Amino acid sequence: MIFHKINSEFYSGSIYGLAGSNGSGKSTLAQIIAGLLSPTSGKVIHKLDNQNLSIEKLHNHLGFVSPYLVLYDEFSAEENLIHFLKIRGMEIDSERIKSLLDDFSLYERRNDILKAYSSGMKQRIKFIFSLIHSPELLIFDEPTSNLDVKGKDKVYEIIEKESKSKLIIIASNEESDLALCKETLFMEEYK
Amino acid sequence: MKKVILRFVKKLFLWKNTNENYLFKYVRTDSNIKRRKVKAFYLFKKDWQSELRTRYAINALAMFILVTISVILFSIGQERVSEHLTGGLLWVVIFFSAMSGLSRAFVSEEDRGTTLTLHLIASPSTIFNGKLIFNVVLVYLMNIAIIVLYSLLFESFILQNIALFFLSALFGSFGIAVSSTIIAAIISKASAKGTLYPVLAFPILLPLILILLELTKFAIDGKSLESALVEIAVLICYDVIMLTASYLLFDFIWKD
Numbered sequence: 001m002i003f004h005k006i007n008s009e010f011y012s013g014s015i016y017g018l019a020g021s022n023g024s025g026k027s028t029l030a031q032i033i034a035g036l037l038s039p040t041s042g043k044v045i046h047k048l049d050n051q052n053l054s055i056e057k058l059h060n061h062l063g064f065v066s067p068y069l070v071l072y073d074e075f076s077a078e079e080n081l082i083h084f085l086k087i088r089g090m091e092i093d094s095e096r097i098k099s100l101l102d103d104f105s106l107y108e109r110r111n112d113i114l115k116a117y118s119s120g121m122k123q124r125i126k127f128i129f130s131l132i133h134s135p136e137l138l139i140f141d142e143p144t145s146n147l148d149v150k151g152k153d154k155v156y157e158i159i160e161k162e163s164k165s166k167l168i169i170i171a172s173n174e175e176s177d178l179a180l181c182k183e184t185l186f187m188e189e190y191k
Numbered sequence: 192m193k194k195v196i197l198r199f200v201k202k203l204f205l206w207k208n209t210n211e212n213y214l215f216k217y218v219r220t221d222s223n224i225k226r227r228k229v230k231a232f233y234l235f236k237k238d239w240q241s242e243l244r245t246r247y248a249i250n251a252l253a254m255f256i257l258v259t260i261s262v263i264l265f266s267i268g269q270e271r272v273s274e275h276l277t278g279g280l281l282w283v284v285i286f287f288s289a290m291s292g293l294s295r296a297f298v299s300e301e302d303r304g305t306t307l308t309l310h311l312i313a314s315p316s317t318i319f320n321g322k323l324i325f326n327v328v329l330v331y332l333m334n335i336a337i338i339v340l341y342s343l344l345f346e347s348f349i350l351q352n353i354a355l356f357f358l359s360a361l362f363g364s365f366g367i368a369v370s371s372t373i374i375a376a377i378i379s380k381a382s383a384k385g386t387l388y389p390v391l392a393f394p395i396l397l398p399l400i401l402i403l404l405e406l407t408k409f410a411i412d413g414k415s416l417e418s419a420l421v422e423i424a425v426l427i428c429y430d431v432i433m434l435t436a437s438y439l440l441f442d443f444i445w446k447d
Contacts, residue, residue, distance in 0.1 A: 034311075036307065036310055036311075038446060056314045056315070056316075057314070059310070059311055059312060059313065059314065062311065064307075064311050066307075068304070068307060069307050069308060069311075070303060070304035070305050070307070070308060071305070071308055072237075072241060072303075072305060072308070073303070074241055074244040074245050075240075075241070075244075079240075083233070083236075083237040084312050086230075086233035086236075086237075087230055087233045087234050087237065087312050087313050087317070087321075088230070088312055088313070089229065089230045089233075129308075
């Protein structure tokens, strides 16, 4: 058993943190909230406009960034984003793609395949991937890993901007990441 | 009249962001969300473009086809082989070629670590449909190549009833694609994927291969389509059962 008696409610318009030592289950809890893992007992309820949102439909309302998220290396940044939007069944908004690539300083490298990207650039494209479809729920697991100071500042700026209307959950041990959070859930070893 | 029919169809299938009640909530609330089948097609397109760049499955399939047909040709040499045996060997080549290439639909995602990305961009049914379309296209292309090569290289492979063989290959290839897709999904999370795939596929594909062998024999003997109706019906039933079972199972396989 990883978790015991977790009962929390998260609301949009806020940033929540998940903190705890290595192996405490931050990432696992983040994945359970994102519907990527099923809990052995208990349940996670997602609500949108006061109506329950099924797991099958959650992917169009969820943005997720994590160290173990891998995009398609054989495609360029722009191709990846276009494929993701099309598979989600959404229209291609070239202006939004351009502005997000610009925000994360990747516009000039938009036609390069991801294989040629550095780990910091890959982290930035993951953020664009999580934001491109304007989801209502954003879950960031170790959001600033591999980022330089400029990249971190950009991420914090975007998180603050998005948090006005969206629910953001950050799983991290970085103090600067958790400083953005309104409330933080500390995960301790269960005895 | 045309307008009335169009309005009815629109009302029947579309669900808008209004309070009007339509019969089927077929399309999601946002106007920019397209139908599920279109999403599956885009997933197939992504996979196809990815395949053309990485040559993950195509190269394996092409090499396997060339090697197996060459080995059979060399081992036969100048000997005269019966038509029925040649027909049987054709399905052996098809079965093992399918084993070498069709698991890639899911295994490549798992190997590259992109499974999580797929989870985040599409529902399980879209993923299954997309992967199935990919495998169906790959199987048809693979079988066309095998049958053309086989007809050119094996003199004793003479079909008296081409229509019957065409029907068998059409439904048989679809059955191979469906079975291979769901087996690939099952084994993609296992550690010994290469071994597990043929082990699991053999009992599942055996009834299909047996029926196909029988139908190929009929086609070589020149039996009429009417005399092979039972076998054709069994073939179609196999396809339908595998397709239904796959849709029922896939959600559970994909989620955990």
